[in-house]
């Protein structure tokens with residue numbers, strides 16, 4: 001059976017999963033600017049999903065059809081909860097499931113999850129197996145890094161490639177490197193060679209520091225990749241995935257409109273279920289790169305609800321007319 005990974009034209013351009021950023025609201029806002037070929041959810045804890053208090057965790061897997069095709073990214077410790085989560089994600093209509101084996105945060109690695117799995121092949125294998133069993137044919141992919149404390153490409157990427165995965169996203173840094181050094185794209189290129197030597201079909205998606213669609217196309221060509229995933233680049237340019245919109249053509253009014261839409265959709269979607277404060281991290285994305293942006297942002301940071309945001313934006317717009 002053909003999966004989303006087979007169906008998408010290559011190279012595939014993907015918006016990276018980013019916790020507390022790429023929720024259903026942000027994905028819809030990005031769709032209004034320029035769609036990537038594929039979205040991922042924020043990473044979602046399977047042990048949390050299986051617990052009684054799963055309501056908050058479940059917010060992370062909420063989506064609308066505007067965000068399709070969409071892959072749910074999961075993490076956790078217990079293989080049986082991966083199995084249950086996979087069953088639920090199949091029922092929810094996801095296009096695929098991705099397992100996070102890359103997050104370097106101490107809060108998750110100290111339990112042995114995410115990038116700590118780089119040091120625990122047997123649990124990684126069990127988790128992949130349990131997820132596949134629950135996924136009933138829905139594709140199960142992995143996103144990872146090139147090592148934990150040091151680069152262990154042959155050992156780790158070689159191991160993952162032997163798990164019969166449809167796709168493998170490689171963030172070109174070790175967990176210890178966090179995001180502090182430039183991504184090692186040459187290592188991502190070597191992963192493609194390992195895949196080719198094994199004569200496998202697993203798609204390799206490169207990730208790390210890409211800031212534009214042009215750069216993504218160049219990297220895909222240079223390293224013979226099947227796709228490129230972009231994360232933080234979207235903070236500098238929400239129109240990044242639009243093939244023709246140059247950031248220089250975006251006006252202050254466009255930016256303000258986008259922020260208004262985001263606040264509106266956020267309040268409609270989350271109401272009181274998510275704190276208004278979380279919304280503030282997005283102000284920097286939209287209200288940036290124009291004269292007076294800093295002052296406007298400072299004012300916006302003082303707000304506590306949608307009405308206050310709208311009022312400040314209206315006042316500002318009347319001045320620039």
Ligand SMILES: Cc1cc2nc3c(=O)[nH]c(=O)nc-3n(C[C@H](O)[C@H](O)[C@H](O)COP(=O)(O)O)c2cc1C
Nearest residue numbers: 016017018019042043143171208209210230231232
């Ligand atoms: C705020 C933030 C949250 C992130 N959350 C996740 C996550 O939930 N799952 C994941 O696999 N990676 C996560 N990442 C890592 C990104 O997906 C990506 O691998 C990393 O930022 C490198 O790509 P970039 O240089 O294009 O941003 C996160 C990164 C950032 C900056």
